[in-house]
Amino acid sequence: MSGPRASRERWSAFTLEEQLGNIGSEVGRAINAHEAGDERLMEGAINRALDLFLATFEVALKANKDMHRIKEVIRARDEFMSLFYKESFDIAEARKIESYFMNFAYIARSRR
Numbered sequence: 001m002s003g004p005r006a007s008r009e010r011w012s013a014f015t016l017e018e019q020l021g022n023i024g025s026e027v028g029r030a031i032n033a034h035e036a037g038d039e040r041l042m043e044g045a046i047n048r049a050l051d052l053f054l055a056t057f058e059v060a061l062k063a064n065k066d067m068h069r070i071k072e073v074i075r076a077r078d079e080f081m082s083l084f085y086k087e088s089f090d091i092a093e094a095r096k097i098e099s100y101f102m103n104f105a106y107i108a109r110s111r112r
Helices: 008-012 016-036 039-062 067-085 091-110
Strands: none
Touching (some): 016 091, 067 091
């Protein structure tokens, strides 16, 4: 699903839980790449996550979803980005953020 620009039409067919769960996969990849010291993989995962955040935001706006949902997506994106642009990387905080997203993946999977 994640490419240079996620297909907005396909992305809009996913539930919010599926969207955030997919974002969580990229969040985890970025964190793991950072831990491994692989700058190239980390940047790729960050860029894919940002594209998926944008896709989620655009789909919510187009569908006239409530502002609480849109604010939550923006807040989650900001928390994710703060991991990589603070003075120091806090792995405990990173794992909490990763867990937040992965909970959505578990919810989405359990509803199938």
